Amino acid sequence: EERLRNLQQRLGVPFDGSRVDHQDALKLLWRLAFPNRELPPLKSELWKDMGWQGPDPSTDFRGGGFISLENLIFFAKKYPESFQRLLHKQDGNRADWEYPFAVAGINISFMLTQMLDLQSGKPSSLAGIRFLNLLGEDEMAFDDLYCVAFQMMDAQWLVKRASYMEFNDVLKSTRTQLERELSLEDVSSVKDLPAYNLLRR
Helix, strand or coil, rough: CHHHHHHHHHHHHCCCCCCHHHHHHHHHHHHHHCCCCCCCCCCCHHHHHCCHHHHHHHHHHCCCCHHHHHHHHHHHCCCCHHHHHHHHHCCCCCCCCCHHHHHHHHHHHHHHHCCCCCCCCCCCHHHHHHHHHHHHHCCCHHHHHHHHHHHHHHHHHHHHCCCCHHHHHHHHHHHHHHHHHHCCCCCHHHCCHHHHHHCCC
């Protein structure tokens, strides 16, 4: 219950571009994404290289909140190889009109929050109830599940040969697959999900 409360507190923090700790988190994400490039100002066209929609990343958070930035940072630190492959679109034959990486990440955080029913006091969806068991095993289960979901979304994207207009459809099918994997009998941690095997450190 304490872990659920902590997670719900994290979910309640909006992204605030005027907060120094939030600015520092954005800068950290840049350094993790592009270790060999100079850090741009907080408003710069260069942010689009990471898949923000405009020169000011703080306008893209909308529904995602600060946790979606924490999720991206966690992904970059824990599974750097997968993070870099997705950021630079290195797998498979890609569409001419790709999904923007960072904005996709925010959408995935939001999708997980809805799917796991985390806004209500106690999750009542099947996926949410199964997730509580995972959270009991691992405090960072939400962040790990996020990495699985992102990798899964990219795999679906390639199978469907999707382009940006179909992003929401791909996100829906990712959610369906994730719900299915969460409902499997022998899943007691995020690492037991079949899609976890897609991740590379």
